[in-house]
Amino acid sequence: MHEKDPFPSLQSAEPARDELPRVDGGFKTILADPPWRFANRTGKVAPEHKRLDRYGTMSLDEIRALPVGDVAAQNAHLYLWVPNALLPEGLKVMEHWGFRYVSNVVWAKRRKDGGPDGRGVGFYFRNVTELLLFGVKGSMRTLQPGRSQVNMIESRKREHSRKPDEQYPLIENCSPSPRLEMFARYAREGWATWGNEAEDTIVPRGKVHRGYAGGAIDVPHLHPRERLSDFDSRELGATLAKRYEQGLSLRDLEVESGFSHKRVRTLLERHGVVLRPRGRPTTTTAERPDREAS
Numbered sequence: 001m002h003e004k005d006p007f008p009s010l011q012s013a014e015p016a017r018d019e020l021p022r023v024d025g026g027f028k029t030i031l032a033d034p035p036w037r038f039a040n041r042t043g044k045v046a047p048e049h050k051r052l053d054r055y056g057t058m059s060l061d062e063i064r065a066l067p068v069g070d071v072a073a074q075n076a077h078l079y080l081w082v083p084n085a086l087l088p089e090g091l092k093v094m095e096h097w098g099f100r101y102v103s104n105v106v107w108a109k110r111r112k113d114g115g116p117d118g119r120g121v122g123f124y125f126r127n128v129t130e131l132l133l134f135g136v137k138g139s140m141r142t143l144q145p146g147r148s149q150v151n152m153i154e155s156r157k158r159e160h161s162r163k164p165d166e167q168y169p170l171i172e173n174c175s176p177s178p179r180l181e182m183f184a185r186y187a188r189e190g191w192a193t194w195g196n197e198a199e200d201t202i203v204p205r206g207k208v209h210r211g212y213a214g215g216a217i218d219v220p221h222l223h224p225r226e227r228l229s230d231f232d233s234r235e236l237g238a239t240l241a242k243r244y245e246q247g248l249s250l251r252d253l254e255v256e257s258g259f260s261h262k263r264v265r266t267l268l269e270r271h272g273v274v275l276r277p278r279g280r281p282t283t284t285t286a287e288r289p290d291r292e293a294s
Helices: 060-064 084-096 144-148 167-174 230-245 250-257 261-270
Strands: 027-032 072-082 100-109 129-137 152-155 179-182 191-194
Touching: 027 167, 060 084, 072 084, 072 167, 084 100, 084 129, 100 167, 144 167, 230 250, 230 261, 250 261
Parallel strands: 027 072, 027 179, 100 152, 179 191
Antiparallel strands: 072 129, 100 129
8 A cells, every 4th residue: 555645746746738848959958846755864855845835746757757958959058056965966967968068157045134044944954055056968169248257156046946037148248049949937038947837827836935035235335534444345346346257347347236336446456356458348247237228
């Protein structure tokens, strides 16, 4: 007699559309965020994950069996989200799909004030990061902007399991089209999507809990002649330096922070940032702040 599954909603999440989309020549860029199934040593769903929103999940064999290699181009890039605890499984899936692991992008989850968001789960450590594995099929380098792209995304969390929107401009700057997103939550212009929640008429599941609404990291407002403590100067300099390294210009940082040009420049220089020559084109992975039309 089979024991009744106490968590039926945590079982198969195989998307309603059985066939992966295809294009002539195959997709050159594939992004996948599989609904990994966590289990403890007894084979049951890990206790620390039972209390999270009840998403359907897939076993390792189900994920491996997806014919990703068949829809990928001869030379292609794969971006594969994997929880820290399942890194070995993620590498196995990548290899089974026909890609070799070469690098990763780290998502550092931040509070609104820019500090590490310690509200994650984990049995050994409180996880504040998540890995986006990067693999290559055949032989294909990243696009030119990718040669100066840092392998880190720093942003605030959204609803459970939703990945940062900053991943899209990063991938689009580094990897060519056509592009496919698997297990997508929303349709995105320029991408083929596949998954239970990818249709425009479907509202993705996942409650937005208090403090998990996403959005920009706060930069405090300062008066024009207000002096900063050494601590605040270091903290603000680090925040601005990260945005500058993501491709924003000094003018962008002025608009985003509300600081004067001189204050922005001084904070960057005190943080050891070597400023780019004026007029040099930037390759930004972060969304530039909106400006009023002149």
